[in-house]
Amino acid sequence: MEESHNPNSHERLKSWSELPSDLLYSLLERLSFTDFRRAKSVCRSWYSASRQCVPKNNHIPWLLLFPEDNNSCCTLFNPAEKDKLYRTHDLDLVLPRIFCLKTCGSWLLMRNRSSNLYLVNLFTKERINLPPVESQVGTTKLERTVVGFRITCPDGSKPGKPMHIRSPVVWIDEKTKDYLVSWGLGTCCVVYSKKGDNSWTQIPEALDCCDMVYKDHKLYFFSYSRDLRIYDFSGEAPREIFWCRCVYVERFAYDGGGPRRPHVTNRKRLVVTKLVVTVTGDVLKVETYLIPKSRIWSFRLFKVCSSGDFKRVHSLGDESMLLALGITVLANNYEGIRRNSIYFNASHNITSDIFLFNLETRKMEQLHKFDCSSDQLSGNRWFLPSFTQAVVA
Numbered sequence: 001m002e003e004s005h006n007p008n009s010h011e012r013l014k015s016w017s018e019l020p021s022d023l024l025y026s027l028l029e030r031l032s033f034t035d036f037r038r039a040k041s042v043c044r045s046w047y048s049a050s051r052q053c054v055p056k057n058n059h060i061p062w063l064l065l066f067p068e069d070n071n072s073c074c075t076l077f078n079p080a081e082k083d084k085l086y087r088t089h090d091l092d093l094v095l096p097r098i099f100c101l102k103t104c105g106s107w108l109l110m111r112n113r114s115s116n117l118y119l120v121n122l123f124t125k126e127r128i129n130l131p132p133v134e135s136q137v138g139t140t141k142l143e144r145t146v147v148g149f150r151i152t153c154p155d156g157s158k159p160g161k162p163m164h165i166r167s168p169v170v171w172i173d174e175k176t177k178d179y180l181v182s183w184g185l186g187t188c189c190v191v192y193s194k195k196g197d198n199s200w201t202q203i204p205e206a207l208d209c210c211d212m213v214y215k216d217h218k219l220y221f222f223s224y225s226r227d228l229r230i231y232d233f234s235g236e237a238p239r240e241i242f243w244c245r246c247v248y249v250e251r252f253a254y255d256g257g258g259p260r261r262p263h264v265t266n267r268k269r270l271v272v273t274k275l276v277v278t279v280t281g282d283v284l285k286v287e288t289y290l291i292p293k294s295r296i297w298s299f300r301l302f303k304v305c306s307s308g309d310f311k312r313v314h315s316l317g318d319e320s321m322l323l324a325l326g327i328t329v330l331a332n333n334y335e336g337i338r339r340n341s342i343y344f345n346a347s348h349n350i351t352s353d354i355f356l357f358n359l360e361t362r363k364m365e366q367l368h369k370f371d372c373s374s375d376q377l378s379g380n381r382w383f384l385p386s387f388t389q390a391v392v393a
Helices: 021-028 033-040 044-050 387-391
Strands: 062-067 075-077 085-087 100-104 107-111 117-121 127-129 141-144 149-152 165-172 179-185 189-194 200-203 209-215 218-223 227-232 239-245 269-277 283-291 296-304 310-313 319-322 327-330 341-348 351-358 363-371 377-383
Touching (some): 033 044, 117 179, 209 269, 218 269, 269 327, 296 341, 296 363, 341 377
Antiparallel strands (some): 062 075, 075 085, 100 107, 141 149, 165 179, 189 200, 209 218, 218 227, 227 239, 269 283, 296 310, 341 351, 351 363
């Protein structure tokens, strides 16, 4: 035992491929996602060890930036490495931005030019085709058109109206490839499809979808009429376990007290309302505001109580919010992520920017600016790179 811990014992190794397996596992478990993928290519024995090892440390969320030219490569940005950009040259995967609807781990929910939906893994290029959109189980019927789909009236008395996919969510098990995809079918209802389904099943009471989040086998649904519903998908069929009609919260145009001033430059405009589920399972309603002329963003957070009342939330504590993903994470589990902050992105003119909003100081900070004119970037999606996909063939 004393000899194995001799500081000079490494000289006995003829190459890095002879590194003891327990020491190699310990090393791989401590690597970030980027370094882990690099380590796999050191030698054959390291690659073999990586297939049996999943790093203990959680990985930081990345940003996937899509090119203006659909034939160009995509760009990957890790906020922890502010000066580094990674290109998808070697992935041989064309990802048109306009057709990327949502992400889950390293998986992307895509819609092709024929309006068909499918899942694709960013790194392995594995693809899962989803049922045809017009294959619906329920009272609402769809008809395929040249530019997409339209909702048809049962009696045919009125022309059909265009169908829009609202607030899609996706979940996939990295090992078994079990998945669930759900989205709002215009103002009509919410539909879902699981592994093995040949069609989309409608949830008729989930009307007028505003936003949805899927987490821990639960679908959180919020409507424009302020209905909050939670469905449990752990069984064969979804089961509604919570419903309330949320109390209306008056929206204001200015921060601070005092009378409203007529200056348009100080007027805040409500841009979007999002649903966010915290680490502990609390449901937050997040209002995003923008002062157009100054490009200053601000946020108001409300916890949804079981009674339907909203309780103002001023701090996330040790959590940080990934607004686009609809979740919060423990900041100390993610290298480079700051606590009590909101991470969000915004595009305007020829730039696509990443921002952090500090809830304690009520100030926003620009983390990175991408020049779309030079990098030919157009739009972006947050995603959590999956170690499992990096180690499972």
